[in-house]
Amino acid sequence: MASTSEAVATRTTNILLAGVGGQGVILASNLLSQVALEAGYDVKQSEVHGMAQRGGSVVSHFRFGQKVYSPLFTAGTADILLSFEPLEALRYAHWLRPEGKLIYNIVQVNPSTVASGLATYPADIQERIAAAFPRALSLNASAIAEQAGTVRAANLVLLGAVSLELPFSQEQWETVLRRELPPKILEVNLRAFALGKAAAEA
Amino acid sequence: MPSVMSGNEAIARGAWEAGIAVATGYPGTPSSEILENFATYPDIYAEWSVNEKVAVEAALGATEVGARALSTMKVVGLNVAADPVFNASYIGPRAGYVIVVADDPGRYSSQTEQDNRRMGPYAKIPVLEPSSSQECKDFVIFGIEFSERFHTPVLLRTTTRTSHSKGLVELGERRESPEPRSLIHEPRYSLLPGLTRTRHQEVEERMERIREYVNEAPVNRIEMGDPEVGIVATGAAYQYVREAFPQASVLKIGIPYPLPKRLVEEFRRKVRRLYVVEELDPFMEEQIRIMGVPIDGGAELLPRFNELDPALVAQRLSAAGVPGANPDLLNRPLAPVEGLPQRPPTFCPGCGHRGVFTVLSKMKLFVAGDIGCYTLGAMPPFNALHSDICMGAGVSSIHGVEKGLGEAAFDKKNRRVAVIGDSTFFHSGMTALLNIIWNRGSSVVIILDNSTTAMTGGQVTPALGRTLMGEEAPAVDIGAVCRAFGVPKVETVDAYNLAALELSLKAAFEAQEPTVIIAQAPCVLEYKVQGEPWVVEADKCIGCKRCLRVGCTALGLVTAAEAGRKKDLVTIDPALCIGCGVCAQMCRFDAIGPHVPAAKEA
Numbered sequence: 001m002a003s004t005s006e007a008v009a010t011r012t013t014n015i016l017l018a019g020v021g022g023q024g025v026i027l028a029s030n031l032l033s034q035v036a037l038e039a040g041y042d043v044k045q046s047e048v049h050g051m052a053q054r055g056g057s058v059v060s061h062f063r064f065g066q067k068v069y070s071p072l073f074t075a076g077t078a079d080i081l082l083s084f085e086p087l088e089a090l091r092y093a094h095w096l097r098p099e100g101k102l103i104y105n106i107v108q109v110n111p112s113t114v115a116s117g118l119a120t121y122p123a124d125i126q127e128r129i130a131a132a133f134p135r136a137l138s139l140n141a142s143a144i145a146e147q148a149g150t151v152r153a154a155n156l157v158l159l160g161a162v163s164l165e166l167p168f169s170q171e172q173w174e175t176v177l178r179r180e181l182p183p184k185i186l187e188v189n190l191r192a193f194a195l196g197k198a199a200a201e202a
Numbered sequence: 203m204p205s206v207m208s209g210n211e212a213i214a215r216g217a218w219e220a221g222i223a224v225a226t227g228y229p230g231t232p233s234s235e236i237l238e239n240f241a242t243y244p245d246i247y248a249e250w251s252v253n254e255k256v257a258v259e260a261a262l263g264a265t266e267v268g269a270r271a272l273s274t275m276k277v278v279g280l281n282v283a284a285d286p287v288f289n290a291s292y293i294g295p296r297a298g299y300v301i302v303v304a305d306d307p308g309r310y311s312s313q314t315e316q317d318n319r320r321m322g323p324y325a326k327i328p329v330l331e332p333s334s335s336q337e338c339k340d341f342v343i344f345g346i347e348f349s350e351r352f353h354t355p356v357l358l359r360t361t362t363r364t365s366h367s368k369g370l371v372e373l374g375e376r377r378e379s380p381e382p383r384s385l386i387h388e389p390r391y392s393l394l395p396g397l398t399r400t401r402h403q404e405v406e407e408r409m410e411r412i413r414e415y416v417n418e419a420p421v422n423r424i425e426m427g428d429p430e431v432g433i434v435a436t437g438a439a440y441q442y443v444r445e446a447f448p449q450a451s452v453l454k455i456g457i458p459y460p461l462p463k464r465l466v467e468e469f470r471r472k473v474r475r476l477y478v479v480e481e482l483d484p485f486m487e488e489q490i491r492i493m494g495v496p497i498d499g500g501a502e503l504l505p506r507f508n509e510l511d512p513a514l515v516a517q518r519l520s521a522a523g524v525p526g527a528n529p530d531l532l533n534r535p536l537a538p539v540e541g542l543p544q545r546p547p548t549f550c551p552g553c554g555h556r557g558v559f560t561v562l563s564k565m566k567l568f569v570a571g572d573i574g575c576y577t578l579g580a581m582p583p584f585n586a587l588h589s590d591i592c593m594g595a596g597v598s599s600i601h602g603v604e605k606g607l608g609e610a611a612f613d614k615k616n617r618r619v620a621v622i623g624d625s626t627f628f629h630s631g632m633t634a635l636l637n638i639i640w641n642r643g644s645s646v647v648i649i650l651d652n653s654t655t656a657m658t659g660g661q662v663t664p665a666l667g668r669t670l671m672g673e674e675a676p677a678v679d680i681g682a683v684c685r686a687f688g689v690p691k692v693e694t695v696d697a698y699n700l701a702a703l704e705l706s707l708k709a710a711f712e713a714q715e716p717t718v719i720i721a722q723a724p725c726v727l728e729y730k731v732q733g734e735p736w737v738v739e740a741d742k743c744i745g746c747k748r749c750l751r752v753g754c755t756a757l758g759l760v761t762a763a764e765a766g767r768k769k770d771l772v773t774i775d776p777a778l779c780i781g782c783g784v785c786a787q788m789c790r791f792d793a794i795g796p797h798v799p800a801a802k803e804a
Contacts, residue, residue: 020545021547030206030368033206037203037204042370043368043369044367044368044369045367045368045369046363046367046368047366048310048311048362048366054548054549054575054578054657055545055547055548055550055755056546056548057545057546069442069445070438070442070444070511070512071363071368071369071438072363072511072512074512074513074531075513075538076513076534076535077530077533077535087542087545088545090539090542091538091542091545093538093539094535094537094538095535096536110755110758110775111544111545111546111755112546112548112754113543113544113546113582114543114759115750115753115754115756115757115758116582116750116751116752117747117759118582118583119543120543121543122542122543
């Protein structure tokens with residue numbers, strides 16, 4: 001855990017967020033940008049819109065540091081890969097640095113190619129990920145989110161888990177979450193964040 | 203404290219700070235959020251116009267009375283707007299006018315990756331290109347000043363990576379135009395050749411003055427580092443150069459047309475080797491060569507298609523002997539994992555387009571379409587969209603197909619149909635439909651009416667009775683428009699009713715006369731349509747998988763072995779299914795239906 005946040009002092013930190021359209025990948029990236037700004041960093045974030053909601057593969061590049069130039073980074077330079085879905089974790093695994101950290105949600109979402117019988121979802125996906133990335137952290141973000149109050153808070157569970165890798169304080173996170181989330185869903189999302197963090201610490 | 207903003211949000215903010223009073227445009231990725239954001243600012247007027255040509259003409263009208271204006275469009279939207287854009291250069295607007303075009307290197311959502319910086323020399327207007335969200339904001343303000351200083355429209359060109367990337371932006375205050383609004387005769391707005399003989403000459407003289415001015419413009423600047431290597435860069439590519447060659451000297455260009463000749467020459471003198479790094483066309487390189495300034499490397503080092511990135515810039519230039527590349531970008535990453543199922547975008551569960559494309563696929567029709575969520579009908583398992591040229595082109599081209607086929611036009615094997623969305627119909631489908639009627643065509647057109655402009659994020663259309671700014675407006679009746687054009691058969695069908703769709707199509711082909719079928723179903727995403735999920739009755743499902751042909755991600759398949767029975771079993775994910783019933787219509791065994799409440803079963 002420590003090695004990732006140490007990198008911040010010397011160079012820009014790159015986090016690739018990956019998932020399925022509609023899961024809140026870009027929202028999570030937006031929140032990360034706000035927290036990094038709160039903590040005094042320069043930030044850049046980049047994603048491709050439009051196709052996102054149509055159940056397609058979605059990635060967001062999130063970068064923070066003293067001074068960040070490019071809004072996007074490239075394969076092999078991600079310090080952290082935060083994936084909302086296992087197939088997407090495997091699809092973007094090659095973006096990680098050799099020492100990079102993978103955190104992912106184990107709940108599978110079928111692509112249209114699988115739903116129409118044209119392809120098969122890999123049956124051993126978690127084993128394949130574990131073999132390639134022994135340090136990977138897997139969690140059932142949807143189940144944890146249910147505990148917090150709603151499966152739709154899975155993205156906040158994942159943010160809680162990744163927060164341990166980042167140099168942002170709990171206070172900075174809470175300031176941003178209280179400011180950015182609608183009051184109606186604030187408490188359940190704060191709980192989801194806390195549960196995600198606890199799951200990652202365990 | 204600065205704000206985190208996307209380039210588009212920053213352009214909207216810049217438009218407000220620059221005193222822009224009227225903004226127009228048409229939705230198009232990656233530009234759509236500009237107008238949506240601008241519309242939320244106070245004391246301005248913003249509208250989605252029917253198409254980009256109308257948008258630019260309306261904006262020019264605003265400048266005619268002294269109002270500062272802005273128009274927004276995506277890369278290919280500039281093609282639609284080209285007529286008034288070219289002429290705006292000859293007009294020389296009375297008030298500041300910035301036209302924002304968002305290009306799309308890599309074609310994330312566009313038919314072409316044309317490099318719209320080329321519009322500058324073609325239309326003889328200056329082109330600005332920002333590299334960050336802060337510059338997106340600042341360049342709108344600078345663009346209005348530039349526009350008013352020289353009485354020229356200004357093209358502000360972004361790409362996906364500047365429009366849709368987020369970064370920190372310092373905000374400022376609004377500066378209103380000092381000019382009062384007045385409707386007076388502005389002779390420059392008339393381009394009647396007899397009265398405006400010298401207009402072209404005036405445009406050329408204006409370009410000369412601009413060519414001189416850009417040498418002093420603060421948005422072009424030399425950033426000296428190691429004098430061994432000098433790189434000329436603009437836009438997103440500037441940021442990649444900064445990552446790839448952190449020590450190099452850089453000539454940062456904010457005005458890629460016309461390039462500042464004296465500044466380029468000065469930079470050439472200050473560095474030992476000069477390179478040009480740009481995406482798509484060697485646009486700046488060509489200008490630099492025409493200036494007679496020698497270049498050590500440019501377009502031949504980088505691909506002329508798709509977008510660039512920091513690693514590509516580092517690796518290609520390094521391979522060509524350019525020193526100082528960031529070693530972190532020279533590492534070869536792991537190879538991607540092979541053989542994973544693709545996850546392309548597809549119709550949302552419950553989308554009204556799904557049933558239509560299932561029928562078109564089943565009937566093996568040739569389908570001419572265009573741009574929208576329905577373009578996804580080209581993908582498996584439907585494979586039911588065979589041509590997609592540009593907005594409105596499905597309707598125009600299917601007419602051309604008929605005329606081209608001649609006597610074979612009514613052969614059963616040539617049965618064909620055009621599809622078009624409701625918003626696209628207003629954009630450029632109406633003229634195409636009128637062309638069919640007037641020029642004695644017999645085409646069948648399906649208007650896919652989901653009551654929104656869906657793919658770009660759910661913008662309003664003229665049929666909804668509401669404007670961008672949320673005001674009530676007359677709601678235009680699509681069927682009435684078609685009847686007014688003289689279409690003999692116009693019918694409305696429930697998009698979820700596969701049998702009805704098939705019957706209507708068969709009748710249309712038999713009749714051999716122009717037919718419009720309006721397939722109606724509100725967009726489930728935009729209108730948050732939600733019903734009780736349907737279920738599969740395991741003892742009725744024989745695993746024939748006919749239902750999977752509708753390609754819905756709410757459907758899944760459990761193999762016989764996994765299900766512990768003789769046949770495969772289809773499943774429905776209750777978290778995704780909204781109960782549209784389309785898959786059930788494919789089932790010959792009555793195995794899919796609404797969930798039966800437990801009380802009834804007991």
